[in-house]
Amino acid sequence: MRLFPLAVLTVVLTLSCGNAAQAAVGPLSGLKEVSYAGATVEVPVGWPVRDLSADPHTCIRYDRHAVYLGDPGPNQDCPAGAVGRTDTVRIASDGTVTRTQGYPTAQDAADQVPETAPRTRSQLPDRAVKAAATYSGLGFDTCAAPSADVMNTWYSASPYRAVGIYIGGIDRACPDGNLTPDWIQTVARQGWKLFPIYVGLQSPCWKDPGHGHPALIAHNRRWTQGQEAADDAADRAAFFGIAQGSPIYFDMEYYPRNNPGCTQDVQAFLNSWTDELHTRGFVSGIYSSSKGAIADMTLVYDSRAAYRPDVAWYAHWDKDPRVFGDPTLADRYWPGPRRIKQYQGGHNETYGGKKLNIDLNVLDAPVAALK
Numbered sequence: 001m002r003l004f005p006l007a008v009l010t011v012v013l014t015l016s017c018g019n020a021a022q023a024a025v026g027p028l029s030g031l032k033e034v035s036y037a038g039a040t041v042e043v044p045v046g047w048p049v050r051d052l053s054a055d056p057h058t059c060i061r062y063d064r065h066a067v068y069l070g071d072p073g074p075n076q077d078c079p080a081g082a083v084g085r086t087d088t089v090r091i092a093s094d095g096t097v098t099r100t101q102g103y104p105t106a107q108d109a110a111d112q113v114p115e116t117a118p119r120t121r122s123q124l125p126d127r128a129v130k131a132a133a134t135y136s137g138l139g140f141d142t143c144a145a146p147s148a149d150v151m152n153t154w155y156s157a158s159p160y161r162a163v164g165i166y167i168g169g170i171d172r173a174c175p176d177g178n179l180t181p182d183w184i185q186t187v188a189r190q191g192w193k194l195f196p197i198y199v200g201l202q203s204p205c206w207k208d209p210g211h212g213h214p215a216l217i218a219h220n221r222r223w224t225q226g227q228e229a230a231d232d233a234a235d236r237a238a239f240f241g242i243a244q245g246s247p248i249y250f251d252m253e254y255y256p257r258n259n260p261g262c263t264q265d266v267q268a269f270l271n272s273w274t275d276e277l278h279t280r281g282f283v284s285g286i287y288s289s290s291k292g293a294i295a296d297m298t299l300v301y302d303s304r305a306a307y308r309p310d311v312a313w314y315a316h317w318d319k320d321p322r323v324f325g326d327p328t329l330a331d332r333y334w335p336g337p338r339r340i341k342q343y344q345g346g347h348n349e350t351y352g353g354k355k356l357n358i359d360l361n362v363l364d365a366p367v368a369a370l371k
Contacts, residue, residue: 036069038095043067053093059144060090061173067091074147078174079346079357129283129310131366132245134337135193137161138321140349140358141342145179150354151187157351162193162363168236169199169229169251171214181241184370194368195340196237196248197287200229201269203255205262214253222265226272234280237368244281247366249313249340252286252293263296267306270297274307283366285311287342290328298333311365313340321362340365 032045049067050058056073068090088100141164146154154160165179166172184194202214217225233248250273257263270293274284286309288294294314300306312334316326323339324331344360 034067034069034089034091036091036095037093039091039097041067041089041091041097043089060175060177061088061143072175072177074178075150075354076144076174076177077355077357078142078144129278129281130245131247131283131310131337132243132369133193133367134365135162135367136337136364137362139163139193139195139340139361139363140356141165141195141197141361142356142358143174144177145183146354146356147178148183148186148190150356151192152190153352153354154356155190155192158349161191162195162361162367163187164195164197164249164359164361167196167198167240167242167248168233171202172199179240181239184240184242188370193363194242195285195363195365196233196240196242196246196368197251198229198233198236198248199251200233200273201225202253203262203266203293205255205257205259205266206253207256217265217269219261219265222268223272226269227276229269230273230276230280230282230284234277234282237282241371243369243371245283246368247283247285247311248277249285249287249311252288254289254292254315257292257295263299266293266296267300270309271300271307274309278307283311284309285313285340285366287313287340288315290314290316290326294329298329301333311338311340313342313361313365315342315345317343317345319344321360323362323364337364337366339363 030045031042034041034043034049044065047065047067049069052058052068052070052072057075057077059076059078060068060072061078066088068088071093090098092098138160139162140160143166145165151163165184166174167179188194201217204216204219206214206216229250237246237248250270252266252270255262270286277284286293286297294312297309297312301308312329314329316328321341321343323341326341340361340363342359342361346357346359348355348357
């Protein structure tokens with residue numbers, strides 16, 4: 001979703017500015033110039049300017065308009081839950097300008113050539129994938145990967161042994177930051193189990209237009225978009241050294257379930273995600289509220305026409321760390337080591353003097369295997 005035309009974000013490189021940040025009213029009404037490290041950009045006057053050198057704990061977020069100056073610190077103070085992407089600008093300490101852009105609306109996507117009729121499970125056998133590794137116990141997830149030093153401290157001092165890592169997705173709100181193939185190998189050697197997360201297109205019923213600005217599923221491309229998301233997620237997993245047989249959990253945030261057409265769009269998209277992930281050799285997981293996409297997927301759990309995800313990661317913030325016996329998701333759905341429950345939302349916890357904003361989870365589910 002784009003709130004400002006692309007022309008507003010015109011980038012002008014200059015040679016005359018020093019490292020100090022400067023802001024002034026630009027030549028066009030409603031714009032201001034921000035100069036830093038030899039580069040100048042024009043942005044809307046309402047955009048905040050964040051100096052990363054002055055506050056190295058500042059979280060770079062793609063779901064809020066802002067200008068970021070300098071280089072991010074290793075320990076960003078990010079919220080556990082953030083979804084969506086809009087227009088932002090960052091000027092690095094060497095003057096390099098990078099920009100994120102909001103994505104087309106669901107209507108923009110709907111204007112594209114419609115897809116052919118989707119396949120069903122009855123037309124093509126499901127290619128089940130055996131999980132390469134599983135884990136039972138407590139874990140957490142947070143938007144930006146903490147530094148390896150923080151992870152080492154938390155492994156020694158916290159009760160958690162698994163961590164959710166955001167590896168990509170069109171609606172992912174935090175950049176890679178600390179997350180690299182080396183980071184993954186390092187924290188795995190520390191003892192951490194990893195569960196990869198992908199934040200792709202959100203439900204067309206999204207009802208929070210003032211926050212996050214996510215790109216949404218288009219009705220006439222829902223199957224194709226599910227395939228595209230799965231292929232991108234598999235490619236990202238491979239980049240980070242995550243092996244086949246690992247799970248990738250699609251983050252489908254909560255949406256109201258009072259629109260049958262919307263439910264069908266989400267079901268089709270996630271069916272396609274599962275089918276294509278299996279083709280690529282990965283285990284399919286779905287994260288959502290137990291009253292959101294998880295509930296919609298139970299409606300086709302026994303359908304021969306649907307590709308059932310291998311793992312359900314359901315959010316029910318009752319602070320009860322039990323995978324089974326939850327009143328919002330019957331035990332017959334996804335039995336065995338095929339469940340994660342997120343039992344508490346974003347809040348701060350501190351171990352060994354290191355603070356993070358995290359969601360809490362209890363797992364009995366597949367986790368990543370590394371190459």
